[in-house]
Amino acid sequence: MNDESRPVPEAERVGPASEAPEDANPGANADAVTGAEADPSADFIRIDVPWRVYVKAVVTVLAAIAAVRFLEQITAVAVMLTLALFLTAVLSPLTAWLEGRGVGRGLASMLAVGAAVLFILGLLGLVIPPLVMQGIEFANDLPNRLARLEEALSRFPGVWEALERRAQVISRNPVEFFTGFLRFGANAVSAIFSAVLIATLALYFLIDHVRIRSAVLHHISPTYRDRVDRTITESARAIRAYVTGQAIVSVIFAVLTFVLLTILGVPYATILAAFAFVLDAIPNIGATVAIVLPALVAFSSEGLTDALIIVATFMVYQQIENNLISPKVLGGKLEIPPVLTLMAILVGGALLGVIGIIMAIPLAGTLPVIDRIWITGERAG
Numbered sequence: 001m002n003d004e005s006r007p008v009p010e011a012e013r014v015g016p017a018s019e020a021p022e023d024a025n026p027g028a029n030a031d032a033v034t035g036a037e038a039d040p041s042a043d044f045i046r047i048d049v050p051w052r053v054y055v056k057a058v059v060t061v062l063a064a065i066a067a068v069r070f071l072e073q074i075t076a077v078a079v080m081l082t083l084a085l086f087l088t089a090v091l092s093p094l095t096a097w098l099e100g101r102g103v104g105r106g107l108a109s110m111l112a113v114g115a116a117v118l119f120i121l122g123l124l125g126l127v128i129p130p131l132v133m134q135g136i137e138f139a140n141d142l143p144n145r146l147a148r149l150e151e152a153l154s155r156f157p158g159v160w161e162a163l164e165r166r167a168q169v170i171s172r173n174p175v176e177f178f179t180g181f182l183r184f185g186a187n188a189v190s191a192i193f194s195a196v197l198i199a200t201l202a203l204y205f206l207i208d209h210v211r212i213r214s215a216v217l218h219h220i221s222p223t224y225r226d227r228v229d230r231t232i233t234e235s236a237r238a239i240r241a242y243v244t245g246q247a248i249v250s251v252i253f254a255v256l257t258f259v260l261l262t263i264l265g266v267p268y269a270t271i272l273a274a275f276a277f278v279l280d281a282i283p284n285i286g287a288t289v290a291i292v293l294p295a296l297v298a299f300s301s302e303g304l305t306d307a308l309i310i311v312a313t314f315m316v317y318q319q320i321e322n323n324l325i326s327p328k329v330l331g332g333k334l335e336i337p338p339v340l341t342l343m344a345i346l347v348g349g350a351l352l353g354v355i356g357i358i359m360a361i362p363l364a365g366t367l368p369v370i371d372r373i374w375i376t377g378e379r380a381g
Contacts, residue, residue: 075352079352079355079359080194080197080198080201081201082359082363083198083355083358083359084197084198084199084201084202084205085202085205086239086243086359086362087113087116087198087199087202088202088205088206088209088236089236089237089239089240089243090116090239090240090243090244091109091112091113091116091202091206092206092209092236092240093240094112094115095108095109095112095206096108098111098112105206105207106207108206109203109206109207110203112206113199113202113203113206116199117199127270127274130270131270131271131274137267213229213232216228216232217229227373227374230373231369231370231373231374234369234372234373235366235369235370238362238365238366238368238369239362239365239366242361242362242365243362245326245329246280246281246361248329249280249321249325249326249329250276250277250278250280250281251277252321252325253276253277253280253287253290253317253321254273254274254276254277254280255273256313256317257269257272257273257276257290257294258270258272258273260310260313261273261294261298261310264298264302264306264309264310265302265306266294266297266298266301266302266306266310267297267301268297272293272294272297275290275293276290276294280321281358281361282341282342282345282361287314287317287318287321288314288315288318290314291310291311291314291315294310294314295307295310295311298310340364340367341361341364344360344361344363344364345357345360345361347360348360348363
């Protein structure tokens, strides 16, 4: 009998290694699985970004920066154009009056702008010399004032020590101190240049106002042309009424401030009167806010009695201005609620600073015109 035909015992039957039971070496299997999961290349996904994506990202960032810079420049130009339009609206009645007396349009416009420039220079001539003199007086009296300030702050040593540390920093680094003066000078030169540009723009607007207005209306759809024309006319009238009326009210308050402080012997009456002139442009609360600085100066220089007199006088004047002077002078031309006025001031100040505050109220005064012509009138129609 051949060996090949002999049956193989079951003990001698050995299968291949791959057919071994799964639980033959569980530890080895666990190590193999753990090693596979720990391999970082098993979970790594490679993403290929085309170079065009990087180029587009860089171009987008550069375009955004350029757009921001462009908007900053356009904002400055828009502010100057708006102020020039304000000046044009204020001077247009004077130009029309001179033109009605036989003066040519160009000459009448030049005379009107020249009168406005002379008026502003006259105000500056009244304010600047006393301002300089009082500044020199303040500098000469500075040691005495510092001594009085140290005596007043003796009860608050922390405040005086902070002021001393600040003075020592400035003395060690005088460049920091004089940088503010240089910045002020640069801003003054920029303001003068802007004022010249605004006056020049106003002159051109006054001379060619008919042609400019016709060109603007020509590009408006005939459906809206009449309403745009009425909006321009009534907005200019509202702005003119507010600017001229508010200037009169502010002058009255500034004169009152100067006279009262001069009678009481409070120093820096001219500076405080100019401060009151600016703050009084804020309806309803301007005169109240303007109380603070004169009262503090009077309290530090003359005493509590004079400060109380100033506060009482200004509070009484605030009621007279709100209920008698402003209604008579402005004649209800500023048809906007006080809350909306304050909101316009806050927004204008946040966006453009002092210039924004100056522009905010006249622009807010045009809102009733827009509502009357474009919203209420459209519903009625």
